[in-house]
Amino acid sequence: MFSLAGPMSEKHVLTIGEAPPPVSHAELRERQQALMTHLPTDALLLIVNNPEAIRSRDVEYPYRANSDMLYLVGWDEPNAVACLYNGGECWKTRLYVPPRDVLAETWTGLRPGVDGALADWPVDEAASVDELEDGLKPLLDACRSVYHIRGLSDRVDTLVDSALLEQSRDRQRKGSGPADLCDPRPMLSEMRLIKSESELSQMRHACQISSLAHIEAMRGSTGGVAEYQLQSLIEGCFLWHGSRWAYPSIVGGGDNATILHYQDNDGTVADGDLVLIDAGCEVNGYAADITRTWPVNGKFSDAQREIYDIVLNAQLAAIDACRVGNPYDAPHTAARQTMAQGLLDLGVLEGPNLEEALSVEQLGLWYMHNTGHWLGLDVHDVGVYRPDDEPREFEVGMVITVEPGLYFGAWRGDVECPERYAGIGVRIEDDVLITDGEPDVLTAACPKEVAELEALIGTNA
Ligand SMILES: [Mn+2]
Incomplete structure (x- = not known):
């Protein structure tokens, strides 16, 4: 609690109440569910968190997560990728996160790691970002369209590009990868517009x-x-x-x-x-x-x-x-x-x-x-x-x-x-x-x- 004292009218005595709890995981799950009603069957949505930005030499700017990542998963640390897959009958979410690493954590702070992400974030699966290539390939192979914003991660862009290329080379094989790269922004924008x-x-x-x-x-x-x-x-x-x-x-x-x-x-x-x-x-x-x-x-x-x-x-x-x-x-x-x-x-x-x-x-x-x-x-x-x-x-x-x-x-x-x-x-x-x-x-x-x-x-x- 904090209030102002001084020669002012009542109106200017402004009290700051308790901070509200963050948006609940139940609500984040509802958003994921709502997103699935917009996402076509067999579509994969990738949300890549913002990269860290260098301020000078080995000093970085304070980190701010991607708003879509915050909106759907609430994850606010770098080097993470959220995957939302609509399988028709069912859907699932997977979050790639930096794994626990005592040496790195000694310098930059504790990480939730894979177990923490699975236990404390609203996702079905969690995996180490080190396994991104192996883990994402089957999801990309299984989907018909991929919703992705390019330019945030070379690793993810490369994976998506090669999946699209593979599919265009072999159009005869059904269900062997995404035929379309789609922009997820229009549907996310519509959802985020109403608070x-x-x-x-x-x-x-x-x-x-x-x-x-x-x-x-x-x-x-x-x-x-x-x-x-x-x-x-x-x-x-x-x-x-x-x-x-x-x-x-x-x-x-x-x-x-x-x-x-x-x-x-x-x-x-x-x-x-x-x-x-x-x-x-x-x-x-x-x-x-x-x-x-x-x-x-x-x-x-x-x-x-x-x-x-x-x-x-x-x-x-x-x-x-x-x-x-x-x-x-x-x-x-x-x-x-x-x-x-x-x-x-x-x-x-x-x-x-x-x-x-x-x-x-x-x-x-x-x-x-x-x-x-x-x-x-x-x-x-x-x-x-x-x-x-x-x-x-x-x-x-x-x-x-x-x-x-x-x-x-x-x-x-x-x-x-x-x-x-x-x-x-x-x-x-x-x-x-x-x-x-x-x-x-x-x-x-x-x-x-x-x-x-x-x-x-x-x-x-
Ligand atoms: Mn303004």
């Missing part, structure tokens, strides 16, 4: 921690603070609560706030400037994604407030469009209309009407990205936005971010930035669950009203 209650409990927890992290950064803000100092408050809060970032934190002060994926975070934020922070953590693989923008000295200038109010109104209108049956781009339409009208009223856009103001040549100069994306195991989660080229309609259980922004980069040479707003970048982002009632803002604990922000900023600086 279960236990997935939502992971996401709610990630959203609570991320909200608190932003509050800590607001409280630690003051003129002259370094971007990396605010980053340390954000990421320290993630770690303190047992999570880690879901994507590299963006902390941009002043003109840096107008760089959409700014990650240098090495500037200082001058007294009088806004800071934009886009940062979220992940819990058991599930991401939160929050952006807030505030004046580091605790008081919006008139010009900053004019832009902030437009973006906030656009965001509220966009959230209100997150309803069952609406097309996924309804929030984008609502946000764009609100911002175009707001900028027309300020005289930033010349119009002369709303339709003209919405064009790439007008609003598009200052708002150049979409208003949201699916959120889940990946921060830009899987899910086709326009199946059959028609916009997908919202359904209960989808989670989407809502993140309009306006960016008046003083650095831009291609266009004349309105002088009053030069160096102002504002984005406000929340994570929204589609329900059969009102939109459920999972990040509602993170303040965004002007009065709330001004009351919080600098209270711990």
Whole structure:
């Protein structure tokens, strides 16, 4: 338990509850079963875990498993391959894992090994990854199609390629290997698009921690603070609560706030400037994604407030469009209309009407990205936005971010930035669950009203 004390309203006393248990093995088994209803008979699905990545010489980046591996098996260590085989009458899963190895484990930590994988993971069979060639060959020979994403393991790619080649050389022999290499992503994306209650409990927890992290950064803000100092408050809060970032934190002060994926975070934020922070953590693989923008000295200038109010109104209108049956781009339409009208009223856009103001040549100069994306195991989660080229309609259980922004980069040479707003970048982002009632803002604990922000900023600086 962790709570904030300080001169704030009740609303800002944010308590982080117990971390939810990981998604149960029973649910992972249900996902495997559901997958089998999409997988043709005699098809083999291979999920290869992400390779480790070298940072420098013998130092690797912290490991993050492949989201499909997490989704189907919950295995989060490298050098693993999951095989799901649909035999028609029955189906089975097999997991290849690194075997126990005392010398290697002395250096890098204990491994579950084959026995551990079989006992403690939701699979029918487990085997050593050293036996991949011998073990996979019979499965490949028995299947008619193989669902596999290439490029993660040369070993697996080679096995699949030779099985496909063998089959194409000998078309007369029936059932002697896969005739087709298929892409598993479409069916996995469809499944992952709708979140279960236990997935939502992971996401709610990630959203609570991320909200608190932003509050800590607001409280630690003051003129002259370094971007990396605010980053340390954000990421320290993630770690303190047992999570880690879901994507590299963006902390941009002043003109840096107008760089959409700014990650240098090495500037200082001058007294009088806004800071934009886009940062979220992940819990058991599930991401939160929050952006807030505030004046580091605790008081919006008139010009900053004019832009902030437009973006906030656009965001509220966009959230209100997150309803069952609406097309996924309804929030984008609502946000764009609100911002175009707001900028027309300020005289930033010349119009002369709303339709003209919405064009790439007008609003598009200052708002150049979409208003949201699916959120889940990946921060830009899987899910086709326009199946059959028609916009997908919202359904209960989808989670989407809502993140309009306006960016008046003083650095831009291609266009004349309105002088009053030069160096102002504002984005406000929340994570929204589609329900059969009102939109459920999972990040509602993170303040965004002007009065709330001004009351919080600098209270711990
Ligand atoms: Mn986002």
